[in-house]
Amino acid sequence: MNYKDLLRKDKMPHIWCPGCGHGMVLSAFLRALAKKDFDPDNVAVISGIGCSSRASGYLDFNTLHTTHGRAIPFATGIKMAKPGLKVIVLTGDGDSTAIGGNHLIHAARRNIELTVIVFNNNIYGMTSGQYSPLTPHMKLATTAPYGNIDYPFDLVNLAKGAGATFVARSATVQPRHLEKVIGQGLDHNGFSLIEVITQCPTYFGRKNKMGSPVDMLQWQRENTSTTGKEGTIPLGIFAQEERPEYGENYFELIKTLGEGKSGE
Amino acid sequence: MASKFQVSILPKYCKGCGICVSVCPKQVLALGKDKAQVEHADQCIGCLNCEYHCPDFALTVTEGGNDE
Numbered sequence: 001m002n003y004k005d006l007l008r009k010d011k012m013p014h015i016w017c018p019g020c021g022h023g024m025v026l027s028a029f030l031r032a033l034a035k036k037d038f039d040p041d042n043v044a045v046i047s048g049i050g051c052s053s054r055a056s057g058y059l060d061f062n063t064l065h066t067t068h069g070r071a072i073p074f075a076t077g078i079k080m081a082k083p084g085l086k087v088i089v090l091t092g093d094g095d096s097t098a099i100g101g102n103h104l105i106h107a108a109r110r111n112i113e114l115t116v117i118v119f120n121n122n123i124y125g126m127t128s129g130q131y132s133p134l135t136p137h138m139k140l141a142t143t144a145p146y147g148n149i150d151y152p153f154d155l156v157n158l159a160k161g162a163g164a165t166f167v168a169r170s171a172t173v174q175p176r177h178l179e180k181v182i183g184q185g186l187d188h189n190g191f192s193l194i195e196v197i198t199q200c201p202t203y204f205g206r207k208n209k210m211g212s213p214v215d216m217l218q219w220q221r222e223n224t225s226t227t228g229k230e231g232t233i234p235l236g237i238f239a240q241e242e243r244p245e246y247g248e249n250y251f252e253l254i255k256t257l258g259e260g261k262s263g264e
Numbered sequence: 265m266a267s268k269f270q271v272s273i274l275p276k277y278c279k280g281c282g283i284c285v286s287v288c289p290k291q292v293l294a295l296g297k298d299k300a301q302v303e304h305a306d307q308c309i310g311c312l313n314c315e316y317h318c319p320d321f322a323l324t325v326t327e328g329g330n331d332e
Binding site for chain 2 (some may be wrong): 004007012013014016017018019020021022023024027028031172175176179201212213214217
């Protein structure tokens with residue numbers, strides 16, 4: 001299957017700014033998915049609010065564009081009602097770690113089978129560049145004109161600590177690596193989280209004088225590494241373990257209780 | 265020598281960000297007025313860097329399109 005056939009062509013071209021990395025994440029996700037043996041009708045893509053969350057509108061699956069931060073709760077409901085569906089959450093750094101932070105850690109703790117792809121552009125782009133929980137320390141944002149005094153979450157360690165059974169990080173500058181880890185996340189039986197470092201040339205880039213989209217990709221090239229180079233942001237898979245999935249436990253419990261019923 | 269590969273650009277999708285131009289190892293692409301365009305089609309080695317880096321689904325590299 002050609003990955004571009006999974007787009008809703010009548011909604012294209014998409015709304016993202018020139019050079020925005022979100023289209024690169026979407027492209028890698030579709031390439032990873034197109035390589036699998038699947039029926040698009042058995043895929044549900046859920047998103048919250050933000051630039052990243054516009055992604056669901058361009059995809060020809062079952063899609064839901066939900067309220068701010070609540071993509072994971074909606075996805076949880078869908079997965080429990082229809083366990084046969086492949087449920088994928090496309091969300092942003094603000095959406096998933098600020099207003100949706102609680103949902104994120106509890107879904108990880110439960111190990112419910114969702115693939116959560118976090119488009120981390122370090123800023124709230126749609127609402128004009130407020131700092132998010134993933135804006136690095138002392139970087140500039142509309143709401144931090146003298147620098148952000150907060151320290152960001154390390155999303156990989158946050159998800160790992162919360163009990164996620166598959167955690168990976170990739171970057172838009174590495175589209176093949178990105179496609180590969182998303183593919184592995186999609187295959188994982190349990191909660192999987194993939195953080196993707198993506199560029200926002202319009203707000204984060206401009207505020208922090210990072211130059212053009214090409215310059216921002218060069219920054220990623222120099223500051224990320226798949227081989228653990230010192231002083232760079234590590235990319236790769238940081239957790240991959242098997243643990244009973246939430247839905248499996250739930251339906252097993254129902255079955256056991258049913259068997260114990262008297263008179264049946 | 266003609267290339268085995270054909271690079272096509274959908275102008276309607278392209279926003280002229282220049283990422284494809286920067287990742288092409290053979291300078292096949294160039295930035296026109298406000299869109300990317302194919303400059304040296306015969307140089308394409310089919311690495312797919314441009315297609316995989318394009319944020320706008322505007323680029324497609326196909327094999328065997330450029331026979332003449």
